Amino acid sequence: MSKVIIELTREEAKLLYGCLARTFAKGDMLDAGEKVEKIIMGQLTEDSKEEPYIKETVVDVILKYNTNYGDNKICECGHPYYRHFDTYEDMYAIGCKYCRCNEFKEVNE
Numbered sequence: 001m002s003k004v005i006i007e008l009t010r011e012e013a014k015l016l017y018g019c020l021a022r023t024f025a026k027g028d029m030l031d032a033g034e035k036v037e038k039i040i041m042g043q044l045t046e047d048s049k050e051e052p053y054i055k056e057t058v059v060d061v062i063l064k065y066n067t068n069y070g071d072n073k074i075c076e077c078g079h080p081y082y083r084h085f086d087t088y089e090d091m092y093a094i095g096c097k098y099c100r101c102n103e104f105k106e107v108n109e
Contacts, residue, residue: 062093063093063103064091064093065082065085065091065093069081073106074106074107075096075101075104075105075106075107076101076105076106076107077096077098077099077101078099079096079097079098079099079101081104081106083096083097083098084096084097084101084103084104
């Protein structure tokens with residue numbers, strides 16, 4: 001691991017500390033690194049310390065029907081794989097149509 005030593009003025013250090021404290025409180029480590037780089041390069045000043053938007057990363061996991069999986073595989077609920085999808089709505093994953101099973105889990109034989 002290499003170390004980089006930089007000299008900051010008191011104002012730059014206060015600005016850096018304030019930006020990092022706010023960023024770490026939000027839990028956005030990538031944003032913190034970007035702000036540190038801007039401060040070091042002299043691109044971030046007291047007047048421009050806040051961005052106009054708060055950036056949030058959202059990850060959606062969408063369960064989709066797999067035509068290669070095998071329609072006749074049986075779920076723990078006792079119903080076949082294809083019954084966990086809506087055949088009238090482009091095979092949208094709805095959970096089992098015949099019971100309260102929300103997610104297909106194959107029975108291990």
